[in-house]
Amino acid sequence: MKIIFFILLSLTLYAQTIDGVAILVKDQPITLFDIESAMQEHKIPQEQAIDLLVRKKLEAAEIKTRHIMASKQEIFEDIQRMAEQNKMSVIQLYSAIQSSQGLSERELKKKIKEKILNQKLYNAIAFSHLEQPTDREIEEFYNLHKEKFTQPSSFEVLIYHSTDRTHLQEKIDNPMFYAPDVQSEAQSFDPNNMNPQLAQLLNKTPINSFTPVFPAPQGGFMSFYLKDKGQSAAPDLEKIRPQVSNAIMGQKRESILKDYFDRQKLNADIKTIRLPRN
Numbered sequence: 001m002k003i004i005f006f007i008l009l010s011l012t013l014y015a016q017t018i019d020g021v022a023i024l025v026k027d028q029p030i031t032l033f034d035i036e037s038a039m040q041e042h043k044i045p046q047e048q049a050i051d052l053l054v055r056k057k058l059e060a061a062e063i064k065t066r067h068i069m070a071s072k073q074e075i076f077e078d079i080q081r082m083a084e085q086n087k088m089s090v091i092q093l094y095s096a097i098q099s100s101q102g103l104s105e106r107e108l109k110k111k112i113k114e115k116i117l118n119q120k121l122y123n124a125i126a127f128s129h130l131e132q133p134t135d136r137e138i139e140e141f142y143n144l145h146k147e148k149f150t151q152p153s154s155f156e157v158l159i160y161h162s163t164d165r166t167h168l169q170e171k172i173d174n175p176m177f178y179a180p181d182v183q184s185e186a187q188s189f190d191p192n193n194m195n196p197q198l199a200q201l202l203n204k205t206p207i208n209s210f211t212p213v214f215p216a217p218q219g220g221f222m223s224f225y226l227k228d229k230g231q232s233a234a235p236d237l238e239k240i241r242p243q244v245s246n247a248i249m250g251q252k253r254e255s256i257l258k259d260y261f262d263r264q265k266l267n268a269d270i271k272t273i274r275l276p277r278n
Contacts, residue, residue, distance in 0.1 A: 023050065024271040025057035032276050046276065058264045063117050066124060070116040078112050087217035096215030099165055126256040133248040139237065142244050146234040149243065153230030155189040155202045163220040165213060172210045172223055184225075192235075202226060 023030040030053045038049035083093040094105045103111070133141070142149065160182060162168040167179040191199040205211050205226045216222040237244065 021273050022275055023054065023273065024269075025054055026061050026269050028057050028061070030054070030057065032274070035276055050275075054265060054270065055261055058261055058268060059118060059121060061268075062125075062264070063121050066121065068117055068120045068124070070113045070120070074116055075109055075112050078116060079108070086215065088215075092219065093215075099215070099221070122253065122257055125260050126253045129256050130249060130252055133245055133252075137248060138241060138244050141248050142237050142240075145247070148247065149240055150232050150234045151191045151199065151203055152232050153191075155191065155199075155226065155230075156228040157187050157189065157202070158184050158225040158227060159187055159222060160184045160210075160225065161216055161220060161222045165221045168213055168221050168223060172213070186227075203229075 020031045020033065021029045022032045022035055030050070034053055035046065035049050038044070038052055039046060042049065042052070044052070079093065080090060083090045086093065086096075088096065094108065097103050097108050098105075160168060160171060161184070162171075162179070162182040164179070164181055167177075167182050170177045171179060171182045189199075189202070191203070201211055202224060205224070207226055207228060209226055211224045211226070213221050213223045
């Protein structure tokens with residue numbers, strides 16, 4: 001009787017496990033939960049979420065096949081660069097990431113390792129096929145995509161800063177909320193003389209809106225309230241030629257990678273077991 005019960009229990013657990021698997025990519029499972037999580041995280045429909053997850057499985061298999069590795073030293077150096085870019089020590093960066101994103105030091109290192117492995121894989125696939133754009137290509141791309149390089153002449157902002165992320169978020173959600181530890185100051189920025197990532201963030205932020213909360217270089221947290229933008233114009237090509245060239249290279253690289261993994265997907269052993277209900 002005990003043996004029969006054990007067999008039935010094993011079969012039930014096995015069925016539950018299989019029920020959770022939606023797709024097998026080279027015998028590696030993608031679960032129903034994976035698909036639903038990807039849809040919510042990236043705010044994309046089911047089909048796109050599945051394509052994204054299948055691509056990740058194919059990339060992981062390719063990394064294993066090519067014996068691509070990421071050393072502890074490479075991971076630490078990448079984290080160190082990230083800390084320097086944000087004018088923080090490594091310890092301050094770990095603390096800021098923990099507070100802002102809920103990632104532990106171990107989880108951050110895991111994500112950095114995945115990034116390095118993927119970069120090495122992408123370089124291995126695309127490097128031999130990439131050619132530097134010609135002057136004509138650069139000029140044509142710039143003229144066709146001027147909106148990509150258009151930026152305001154200035155940003156007028158209020159910088160909100162606090163050591164308490166929760167209080168800062170409450171202030172953003174409710175401007176009438178009073179917290180003595182949330183301080184603000186008015187600033188005007190020239191996009192040509194500021195951090196490119198911050199300039200890009202402010203350029204995407206609507207007027208009379210806040211940016212997301214992020215770690216402040218001096219410690220604590222900050223958010224920018226965008227009051228106004230100066231008149232927008234596309235800068236002279238000669239001033240941003242390297243930027244335009246990088247945009248072309250990025251486009252070529254992504255095209256090469258997409259073609260490569262589309263072919264991999266056609267030839268890979270992919271089995272669909274079940275999909276989430278829409």
